């Protein structure tokens with residue numbers, strides 16, 4: 001994948017290290033890091049290193065590359081804390097869908113119980 005960066009994008013700044021983050025997983029295609037505002041403990045964002053706004057800008061290769069990495073990142077988070085009983089994976093596309101950062105990302109939200117605070 002060609003790595004296209006947007007100078008005004010906070011997630012591109014996280015990728016290139018200009019904004020600090022706690023890295024959960026990283027390779028040539030994706031970075032996974034803790035969300036600054038944890039819906040539940042371990043709330044992680046998985047982002048392509050290529051700047052794409054949302055799902056509409058994925059081609060098949062990028063989709064394959066990004067989606068294929070999500071299960072092992074989910075397992076790594078799971079292994080980190082045996083209290084984790086499940087996980088919601090959420091992807092918001094567009095302002096009306098509550099997307100607030102326009103660099104595509106997948107929320108991995110560990111669940112500890114159905115009453116752990118994430119609606």
Ligand code: 5GP
Nearest residue numbers: 010019021034035036037092098099100101
């Ligand atoms: P969205 O609402 O677009 O689906 O999710 C954006 C997410 O990015 C939010 O959960 C928000 O807490 C997170 N976020 C925004 N700015 C930063 C940041 O500078 N660092 C990190 N780690 N997360 C951020």
Ligand code: ZN
Nearest residue numbers: 009012051103
């Ligand atoms: Zn970006």
